[in-house]
Amino acid sequence: xxxxxxxxxxxxxxxxxxxxxxxxxxxxxxxxxxxxxxxxxxxxxxxxxxxxxxxxxxxxxxxxxxxxxxxxxxxxxxxxxxxxxxxxxxxxxxxxxxxxxxxxxxxxxxxxxxxxxxxxxxxxxxxxxxxxxxxxxxxxxxxxxxxxxxxxxxxxxxxxxxxxxxxxxxxxxxxxxxxxxxxxxxxxxxxxxxxxxxxxxxxxxxxxxxxxxxxxxxxxxxxxxxxxxxxxxxxxxxxxxxxxxxxxxxxxxxxxxxxxxxxxxxxxxxxxxxxxxxxxxxxxxxxxxxxxxxxxxxxxxxxxxxxxxxxxxxxxxxxxxxxxxxxxxxxxxxxxxxxxxxxxxxxxxxxxxxxxxxxxxxxxxxxxxxxxx
Numbered sequence: 001x002x003x004x005x006x007x008x009x010x011x012x013x014x015x016x017x018x019x020x021x022x023x024x025x026x027x028x029x030x031x032x033x034x035x036x037x038x039x040x041x042x043x044x045x046x047x048x049x050x051x052x053x054x055x056x057x058x059x060x061x062x063x064x065x066x067x068x069x070x071x072x073x074x075x076x077x078x079x080x081x082x083x084x085x086x087x088x089x090x091x092x093x094x095x096x097x098x099x100x101x102x103x104x105x106x107x108x109x110x111x112x113x114x115x116x117x118x119x120x121x122x123x124x125x126x127x128x129x130x131x132x133x134x135x136x137x138x139x140x141x142x143x144x145x146x147x148x149x150x151x152x153x154x155x156x157x158x159x160x161x162x163x164x165x166x167x168x169x170x171x172x173x174x175x176x177x178x179x180x181x182x183x184x185x186x187x188x189x190x191x192x193x194x195x196x197x198x199x200x201x202x203x204x205x206x207x208x209x210x211x212x213x214x215x216x217x218x219x220x221x222x223x224x225x226x227x228x229x230x231x232x233x234x235x236x237x238x239x240x241x242x243x244x245x246x247x248x249x250x251x252x253x254x255x256x257x258x259x260x261x262x263x264x265x266x267x268x269x270x271x272x273x274x275x276x277x278x279x280x281x282x283x284x285x286x287x288x289x290x291x292x293x294x295x296x297x298x299x300x301x302x303x304x305x306x307x308x309x310x311x312x313x314x315x316x317x318x319x320x321x322x323x324x325x326x327x328x329x330x331x332x333x334x335x336x337x338x339x340x341x342x343x344x345x346x347x348x349x350x351x352x353x354x355x356x357x358x359x360x361x362x363x364x365x366x367x368x369x370x371x372x373x
Contacts, residue, residue, distance in 0.1 A: 034070055034071055035071065036071045036073070037067065037096055037098070038052065038069055038097075039066045039099055039100070041101050041102075042101075043102050044159050046102040049061045052072075053069060053070045053072070074089055084104065084372065086105065087100055088102075089101070104155070105373055106155040107152075107373055108151070108154075108370050109152055110369050111148075111149075111150060111151065112147075112148070112366060112367070113148045114146075114147045114148075114366040115144070115145065115147075115365060115366075116362045116363065117144055117145075137183020138180075139181050140179075140180040141178070141179050143175070143177055143362070144176045145174075145175050145364070146173065146176070147171045147174075148171060149172060149217070150170060151167065152168045153168075153370075161228070162225070162226060163225040164223070165224075165225070166222060166223070167219075167220070167237065167239070169218070169219040169221075171219070172215070173243060174213065175213040175215060176210065176211070177211040180208055181209075182207070184202075184205075186202050198266075199261040199263065202256065202258055203257045207252070207253075208253050212248060214246045214248065214249075217242065217244070218242045220239055221238060221239020222237065232309055233308045234308075237302075238302065238303050241301075241302050242299060243297070243298040243300065244296070245296035245298070250290075251287075252286065254285055255283045258272070258278060258280065259272035259279055260277065260279050296331050297328070299327045301324070302323065302324055303322075304366060305321055306319050306366070315369070315370070315371060316369075316370045316371075317368070317369055318367065319365065320366050321363070324363075325362075326362075
């Protein structure tokens with residue numbers, strides 16, 4: 001009986017040991033199946049090492065030598081991809097051996113919109129012809145520059161968190177100048193339809209002139225980005241903006257009163273009633289004029305600073321402050337008539353054209369939606 005019990009105990013122990021060993025081997029094999037040999041080959045724009053988990057669940061650094069880590073490294077590096085670069089991995093010739101590389105995203109394409117704004121009142125304007133100064137009462141001027149286009153950027157060089165790029169921004173631009181005048185008065189010698197000489201007196205109130213310039217523009221610039229966080233960068237850029245005017249349109253509304261003073265043989269008769277020639281009072285007079293002749297070119301120096309927010313591995317949104325400085329204008333040297341005889345459309349010369357080139361400095365903002373690849 002005792003021998004039987006001893007035999008059963010021996011069989012039980014042998015079976016239990018074999019089963020435990022089999023389970024251990026199975027666990028080891030299962031663990032081994034989730035392990036791979038990985039090496040990492042970085043580029044200077046990305047991290048020098050990446051990290052993975054070894055068999056003991058410890059964090060280890062992976063560099064250019066193969067190291068045994070858990071295969072969840074592939075999921076983790078894919079999650080670490082960002083707007084500027086991404087991770088790719090490929091199988092090597094030996095089974096369970098892999099190489100992870102970084103691929104830099106050097107090209108950016110997107111859409112951009114901007115607004116520049118400027119305005120001044122009576123004490124800040126200056127006319128090309130000094131004789132205009134006494135003719136005006138209250139004067140206000142507003143300038144708006146709207147632009148929309150596409151954005152193309154290409155990385156030139158990068159290191160760690162620093163990146164330098166060249167950028168191109170072709171766009172459509174509409175420049176809107178609006179002039180508000182109250183209390184305009186002028187007098188000048190004229191000849192009526194019957195050939196008699198007289199002094200023409202013109203008084204204008206509620207004058208609003210809106211000048212729209214339709215332009216094509218191309219900005220070329222250099223840009224520096226500092227990637228302060230994974231999903232955020234700060235940047236500055238400088239460039240030259242080349243603007244070509246395609247056409248311009250003038251829209252004018254005003255109240256005008258025209259009188260004729262006949263001196264000499266007519267005994268200083270003043271005619272200001274409606275119905276005599278073109279004399280009289282005319283409220284809400286309008287003038288519309290489209291000008292397409294001539295070539296006009298504007299060159300601006302630009303500067304901007306802002307931030308870029310990454311919304312994923314490809315998409316980013318950025319906002320920035322803009323500064324424009326006019327360096328050259330082909331319109332700057334054009335000469336204009338001394339008088340603005342607004343009583344007849346054919347005599348019309350826009351008052352905006354008579355203002356000196358004081359719009360040298362302009363400020364605004366810009367926003368872009370960009371895709372990196």
